Amino acid sequence: MKKFLAPLFTLVLSFVTLSISAQNKGPVISFDKTEIDYGTIPQNSDGMRVFRFKNTGAQPLVIKNAVPSCGCTAPTWTTTPVMPNENGVVEVKYDTSRVGAFQKTVKIALTDNTETTLTIRGTILPNSGGASASGTTGK
Numbered sequence: 001m002k003k004f005l006a007p008l009f010t011l012v013l014s015f016v017t018l019s020i021s022a023q024n025k026g027p028v029i030s031f032d033k034t035e036i037d038y039g040t041i042p043q044n045s046d047g048m049r050v051f052r053f054k055n056t057g058a059q060p061l062v063i064k065n066a067v068p069s070c071g072c073t074a075p076t077w078t079t080t081p082v083m084p085n086e087n088g089v090v091e092v093k094y095d096t097s098r099v100g101a102f103q104k105t106v107k108i109a110l111t112d113n114t115e116t117t118l119t120i121r122g123t124i125l126p127n128s129g130g131a132s133a134s135g136t137t138g139k
Contacts, residue, residue, distance in 0.1 A: 026112050027061035027082075030054050038094070038122025047094040051118050055082045062111045066090060069105045072098055073120070077108075092120055099126045 031053045038049070055061040060081035068075055072095040078088030092106055103121040110116075 025058045027055055027059045027084075027110060028057035029061055029063075029108070029110060029114075029116055030056045031116065031118070034116065035119040035121070036092075038120065040123045040125060041096065043096060043099055043124050043127045045096045045124075047096040049092050049094075049120060051090040051092065052087060053082075053090070054087050055084050058084055060084070061088070063088075063090070063108060064111045065109045067107045067109070068092075069107075072102075073104045073106060075106045090118060092118065094120055094122075096124050099124050 031051055033051065036049045036051065038047075060083055062081050063077045063079070066075035066077050074093045074095075075090055076093075077090040082088040090106065090108060094102065094104065101121075101123045103119065106118045106120075108116045108118060
C-alpha cells in the first residue's frame with residue numbers, strides 16, 4: 001500500500017505545483033491604490049488623478065478597455081504592452097463643474113479577460129458666485 005501511495009502523492013503534488021505555476025505565468029496588474037479621494041475641492045478645479053500600476057506577472061500586460069460608470073468621468077491609460085516588472089498608468093479625469101458629492105468607478109479590462117475596478121470620490125463646492133446662471137448644479 002505504501003508503494004502505491006508514495007507515487008500517487010508525488011503525482012498529485014506535482015499536478016498542484018504545475019497548476020499554481022500555470023496560473024502565475026500571465027500578466028498581473030498591481031495598482032498602488034484602487035481608490036482616490038479628491039477630498040473637498042472647489043468647482044472647476046483640476047479633475048485629473050493618476051492610478052499607477054505595475055505588471056507583477058510573467059507576460060506582457062495590455063489594458064483592453066477602461067469603462068467609466070458615467071459620462072462625467074474620462075479615463076485614459078497606457079495603451080502599449082506593459083512588460084513584466086514595468087509600470088503603467090490609468091489617468092481619470094472627473095468633470096469638476098458638477099457640484100456636490102460624487103463617487104464614480106472605472107472598470108479596467110485586460111486582454112486576458114481579468115477586470116479591476118478603480119474608484120474616485122470627493123465633494124465639489126460651488127465657486128463663490130453660487131449657482132450657475134441657469135440655476136442648475138450640473139448634476
